[in-house]
Amino acid sequence: MKCVRCKAKGIIYLKRHNAAFCQDCFLYYYKNQVKKNIKRYKMFDKKDKILVVISGGKDSMALWHVLANEGYSVTGMYINLGIGQYSDKSQQVVESFAQKSGLELIVKDIKKEYGLDIYKLSKLLKRSTCSICGSIKRYLFNKVAYDGGFSVVATGHNLDDEAATLLGNVLSWEEGYLARQSPVLESTHQKLVKKVKPLYTLTERENLFYVLINKIEFLHDECPHATGARSILYKEVLNRLEEESPGTKQRFITSFLEKGRKHFQDVYEKIELKECISCGQVTTTEICSFCRFAQILKQNKEV
Ligand code: Q46
Ligand code: ZN
Numbered sequence: 001m002k003c004v005r006c007k008a009k010g011i012i013y014l015k016r017h018n019a020a021f022c023q024d025c026f027l028y029y030y031k032n033q034v035k036k037n038i039k040r041y042k043m044f045d046k047k048d049k050i051l052v053v054i055s056g057g058k059d060s061m062a063l064w065h066v067l068a069n070e071g072y073s074v075t076g077m078y079i080n081l082g083i084g085q086y087s088d089k090s091q092q093v094v095e096s097f098a099q100k101s102g103l104e105l106i107v108k109d110i111k112k113e114y115g116l117d118i119y120k121l122s123k124l125l126k127r128s129t130c131s132i133c134g135s136i137k138r139y140l141f142n143k144v145a146y147d148g149g150f151s152v153v154a155t156g157h158n159l160d161d162e163a164a165t166l167l168g169n170v171l172s173w174e175e176g177y178l179a180r181q182s183p184v185l186e187s188t189h190q191k192l193v194k195k196v197k198p199l200y201t202l203t204e205r206e207n208l209f210y211v212l213i214n215k216i217e218f219l220h221d222e223c224p225h226a227t228g229a230r231s232i233l234y235k236e237v238l239n240r241l242e243e244e245s246p247g248t249k250q251r252f253i254t255s256f257l258e259k260g261r262k263h264f265q266d267v268y269e270k271i272e273l274k275e276c277i278s279c280g281q282v283t284t285t286e287i288c289s290f291c292r293f294a295q296i297l298k299q300n301k302e303v
Contacts, residue, residue, distance in 0.1 A: 005029075012209055016247040023213055030210050034066050034198050041184040043196040044152045050074045051150040051193075053141055054105075056090030056219040059156035061097065062207040063199055065216050067154065068103055075150070079140055080109040081133055082117060083223060090219045097217050106148070108140055114294060121293050124300055129225050132293070139290040143281055145193040157197040160204045163249040164234035166256055179268035182261060189273045191282045201250065 001010040003022035010020025021029055037043070044050055052067060054060045054076040067074045078094045080087045091107065098105035110116040116136060122129045145153045162181070169177045185195040199207065211218050226232065241248045275281070276288035283289070 012206075014206070016242070016250060018246070026209060027213060030202065030206060031066060031070065033201050035070070037183060037198050037201055038196075041182075041196065043154075043184055043198060044072070046071060046073070048073065048151045049149060051106075051141070051145045051148065051153045052076050053137075053153060053155045054078045054094050055156075056093045057156070057222075058211045058218045059158050059161075059199060059204070059207045061093075061156075061216050061218040062210045063154060063156040064097075064103065065101075065214060066210070067198070068101070074154075075104040075106060075148075077106045077108070077141065077144055079137055080107065080111070081136070082109075082111040082119075083133075083225070086219075086221060086223055089221065093217050093219045106144060108144065110136055110140075114290075115297060116293055117297065120297060120300070124296055130229065133225070135289045136293070139281065139288065141195075142191075142193055143279075146191055146281075150193060152194045152196055154196050154198055156199055156207070158199050158202055158204050158207055159249050159253065160235055160238070161231075162197070162200050163238050163252050164231045166252060167234045167238060168230060175264050175267045176271070178261065179264035182257065188269075188271075189282050191275070191280070192273075200253065203249075 001013055001020040002008070003010045003025050004019040005025040005028065006022060008022040008025075011023055012026050013020045050067065050072055052060070052064045052074050054064055056078070064074060064076050076094065076098055078091060080091050094105065095107070097103070110118075118129050118132045118136070121127070121132045125132065141153050141155075144150075162183075165177075166181060168174075169181060183197045183200040187194045202210075210216075238249055238252075271284060273282050273284065274286070276283045276286075276291055278287050278291040281288050281290070287295075
């Protein structure tokens, strides 16, 4: 197995590209993919102030590292979601990396700062912890970015995540979600910050290689609520398809973006946006879910 670029001994084989790379050429390939994605979707440039959402896992750590190393102006943002040891450990990993690398980091703690508890909310609202957690994260990414004058929010979603999400959305024809599934979501309101996914063509395995080669610390554990999630089943199904037909995931995503997504565009444009009467952030209802969560917990203190 020789490296396709320099013919040295290959250390990683990428089946979907039918190509092996040595360490240096893999890094070249990886950075090139990131640069191409940024350019293809006009995600940002060196003048932009980028808020990178960091969970402490391999994908977000790889994204933070690669963007900082390419000379972009990046600040990490970590949210402590109050998920027991998982949150404590991930916060430690993220803070230690920021300190050692001299990178700026904003830390938010939903319990300490906002009195929110995803478990109590899940019980009171009879909704899954992931759906509560997702709403809180989306709210805070945008709020912190908007208040801090950031022009773009970048997340570490990879090819496996994007393909699994697309499969889930297609299976139930979630038109609203399909309309929003894109490596770049331009702002549609002056208080909404643009969102981008520069790693959307790179797999989990490639991100893992990137962090291992660069000796970047990351949290190996998954969030305990990720197990059993529907997205894991979709990932397994897609992995099976990928084994039989390498390149399936990438084709699924790229053909959706090129040919499929435009059919849902009007759904996206029709979403009516308002400003929350309590906090002023953008929402589709009178009061945003974040403010509603805080109210519900206040009214149900004994839970
Ligand atoms: S952090 Fe939150 Fe995820 Fe954990 S509780 Fe679910 S949504 S799984 S990406
Ligand atoms: Zn609000």
